[in-house]
Amino acid sequence: MATPLEARADKPPSDPTRDAMMLSAGFLTGHPDLRYRLLGLKRFKAGEFEEAFRFYQRAAYYGDKPSQGMVGEMLWTGQGTTQDRALAYAWMDLASERGYMGFLGLRERYWEQLSAEERARAVEEGQAIYARFGDEAAQPRLANVLRREKRRSTGSRTGFTGNLQIYIPGPGGFIPIDGSKFYDDRYWDPKQYQAWHDDIWMKPRIGRVSVGSVEQVPGTPPPASRIPAAAPQIDAQEPETPEADESGLGTRKDG
Incomplete structure (x- = not known):
């Protein structure tokens, strides 16, 4: 008889970040x-x-909009960094780049509270933020990682992932994950991967990463970015972080 974990091993999860088996199998290595x-x-x-x-x-360097929103919110409140409302607006404008309504609402709330001087600086300094972290720079980076890590894992067997088995340690032995689950195109094809994110974030669901409260945009649609386009810096330096302790990432209980 199949265990509960084995019984669901052949169905791609709606959110792999909440699936302990997917994370244990190294899913996050290919999804920075x-x-x-x-x-x-x-x-x-x-x-x-x-x-x-x-x-x-x-x-954010890899185009994660919820993380860009968190950077904006932390700059706005001065939590974990020096408070800077102009930069906070620029980051929330960036988080709104794909039209996710929750971030757009926060962006407009920020804009209403900025002084004229802060607005001018947000627009000016926001260009450098877009050049480094905007989709035109970030999406090619992420696409390269997705393709590279899938090739590294499947090798010449790409296209036959449904026949692959991935084994992870579990109660009583090793538990298999079908390749059709782990390598589902929605998680590895760059266009489908963005579409999967869009499906999750187009409607306000900001509470999942604690970016303020959900903000609805009243009346007419908000304007497009107020920050002029900047040439993308695809090869810009990746931000440095402390040594990563990834224990417990597969057992989150954050609602």
Whole structure:
């Protein structure tokens, strides 16, 4: 008889970051956006706000919008970093880049509270933030990692992942995960992977990473980014973070 873990091993989870088997099998190695967001969340919950801020920035380097929103919120409140409302706006503008409504609402709330001088600086300094962390720079980076790590794991067997078995330690022995679950295209194909994120974040669900409260955008749709386009710096330096303690990432209970 199959154990409960084995019984669900052939079905891709709706959220692999909440699936202990997927994480135990090394899923986060190929998904640095999720990996560093979870590490940031872990440090944040431990009250280690300065380190959380750095991990969120590293996740932001790979285009993770919730992490970019957290950077903005922490700059706004001065939690784990020096308070800077102009930079906070620029980061929340960046988190809103794909039109996720919750982040757009927070962005507009920030803008309303900025002085004229802060608004001018947010627009000016935001260009450098977009150049380094915006989608035009971050998405190619992430796509390279997704493709590289999938090739590294499957080798010449790419395209036949449904026949692969991944084994992880479990109660009473090793538990198999079908390749069709672990290597589902929604998690490894760059376009499908972004679509999966869009499906999760297009509607306000900010509470999952504790970025303020959910903000609805009243009336007419908010304007597009107020920050002028900047040439993407795909090869910009990746933010440095402390040594990562990844224990417990597969057993989160954060709601």
